[in-house]
Ligand SMILES: [Ca+2]
């Protein structure tokens with residue numbers, strides 16, 4: 001009995017050691033998986049936050065820009081889009097051509113890798129020329145190999161919108177956007193509103209941050225005064241009297257592209273030019289007043 005017990009005990013010891021070793025390996029594996037799941041979910045969370053951050057800004061800007069106006073009472077209109085390209089992008093060779101951030105976000109194929117036969121998407125849209133027939137065989141923002149490895153931009157825009165129906169006291173408002181430092185934080189996309197800009201008695205201004213950790217704000221304008229119509233990177237309504245016919249003072253559409261930081265390290269550790277995880281959201285907004293403008297309708 002005693003002998004049996006001791007043998008039994010010995011076996012148990014070995015069993016226990018083996019079990020411990022197995023459990024150890026198993027636990028290490030579980031821990032590793034666990035850590036990588038946490039890391040992945042951290043990453044996913046960062047990305048989701050970045051997307052939500054950029055989406056808020058796009059929605060806000062879309063509502064504003066849609067209401068940009070041509071004021072028939074004034075000889076000179078207010079719509080100024082200033083384009084500033086930075087010298088760096090996300091530091092990643094997104095199009096895998098061996099060069100990094102070589103293309104500028106401008107609706108054109110700056111690095112010349114666009115091939116009409118393979119890359120033009122106008123013709124394939126629904127099998128017919130449903131989108132701007134004049135542009136078949138021309139590059140636009142939806143085409144492959146156009147704007148695929150972009151540098152960052154720090155564009156600004158200001159314009160006048162129709163009065164806000166919820167605030168009858170505000171007869172007019174000027175809205176502008178810029179990337180700036182807000183409350184000590186860099187890279188904040190700020191919306192600046194001036195109510196009643198032409199009425200010194202009732203003028204009032206408001207500054208609102210609409211997105212944080214914004215690495216790039218890039219705006220393009222669809223120019224109805226060109227033949228064929230095309231995207232341009234800047235706009236100055238001051239020069240409208242010198243625009244080609246029909247001299248429409250505002251663009252028909254604005255393409256907005258917002259790139260926000262989505263890295264896992266704190267944003268203040270990011271250095272311009274280094275590789276960086278980002279999220280870019282884009283949208284195109286029609287300026288409703290220009291869409292309804294007789295001069296524009298006559299062009300279609
Ligand atoms: Ca590249």
Ligand SMILES: [Ca+2]
Pocket residue numbers: 089090091092093094100101102149150
């Ligand atoms: Ca890149």
Ligand SMILES: [Ca+2]
Pocket residue numbers: 103109110111112113114145146147148
């Ligand atoms: Ca290209």
Ligand SMILES: [Ca+2]
Pocket residue numbers: 103104105106107108109110111146147148
């Ligand atoms: Ca380009």
